Amino acid sequence: MIDLFYWPTPNGHKITLFLEETGLDYTLHPVDIGRGAQFEEAFLAISPNNKMPAIIDRAPADGGDRISVFESGAILQYLAEKTGRFLPADLRQRITTIEWLTWQMAGLGPMTGQYGHFTVYAPEKIDYAVERYTREVERLLGVLDRRLAGRAFIVGDDYTIADMAAYPWINVYDKAPIDLTPFAEVRRWHASIAGRPATQRAYALAKQVNPNAGQPMSEEEKKVLFGRR
Numbered sequence: 001m002i003d004l005f006y007w008p009t010p011n012g013h014k015i016t017l018f019l020e021e022t023g024l025d026y027t028l029h030p031v032d033i034g035r036g037a038q039f040e041e042a043f044l045a046i047s048p049n050n051k052m053p054a055i056i057d058r059a060p061a062d063g064g065d066r067i068s069v070f071e072s073g074a075i076l077q078y079l080a081e082k083t084g085r086f087l088p089a090d091l092r093q094r095i096t097t098i099e100w101l102t103w104q105m106a107g108l109g110p111m112t113g114q115y116g117h118f119t120v121y122a123p124e125k126i127d128y129a130v131e132r133y134t135r136e137v138e139r140l141l142g143v144l145d146r147r148l149a150g151r152a153f154i155v156g157d158d159y160t161i162a163d164m165a166a167y168p169w170i171n172v173y174d175k176a177p178i179d180l181t182p183f184a185e186v187r188r189w190h191a192s193i194a195g196r197p198a199t200q201r202a203y204a205l206a207k208q209v210n211p212n213a214g215q216p217m218s219e220e221e222k223k224v225l226f227g228r229r
């Protein structure tokens with residue numbers, strides 16, 4: 001049984017994508033980050049960086065005490081190793097999966113996050129920042145597009161945790177859409193993942209957990225999330 005500490009955001013969706021694909025038994029614990037639940041002591045004990053997602057595995061493979069994991073990339077890798085799913089056993093494909101998972105964690109996720117911050121949320125418009133992150137996100141989409149040419153998924157024929165990490169970060173800001181026309185491979189890959197029943201189940205959780213998902217953030221939520229409390 002997995003306890004998932006979650007709020008419906010791109011990093012949260014990565015883990016529900018995995019759990020819904022595998023059918024692992026899990027209990028979802030909402031962490032309302034707009035209200036500061038990520039700063040509660042019990043949560044910080046498993047996620048010291050005050051960010052969700054995090055998990056607790058109450059039945060680890062070694063039969064020992066429960067294990068908690070924070071950082072979405074580490075969680076995906078942990079769950080893939082636990083289940084033997086979505087992380088190839090083959091040495092070369094395995095390291096390729098880890099490479100692209102790391103690329104998402106260190107590049108696509110943070111850069112897209114900064115793009116969203118400066119285009120959607122920042123109280124003042126700073127042209128330099130908007131241009132810097134727009135260019136960087138477009139560059140990363142180009143990298144992904146070239147990687148996907150001739151491949152069904154990022155690693156090859158099979159869907160892996162690298163795809164689950166990257167998928168939720170494609171064009172997440174409705175208010176600041178990036179033109180995906182030049183990235184035909186990304187569009188094809190994205191549509192194929194969107195059509196998976198597990199993806200639809202994972203995203204259906206968003207509105208159940210937070211009926212305001214997708215709505216503009218309130219000023220109070222921005223203060224909590226952007227460290228201005």
Ligand SMILES: N[C@@H](CCC(=O)N[C@@H](CS)C(=O)NCC(=O)O)C(=O)O
Pocket residue numbers: 009010011012033038050051052053070071072073224225
């Ligand atoms: N690198 C982390 C980032 C997680 C993250 O940024 N989570 C955000 C929501 S998407 C969060 O919990 N923010 C709360 C805060 O910053 O206080 C991961 O991939 O797990």
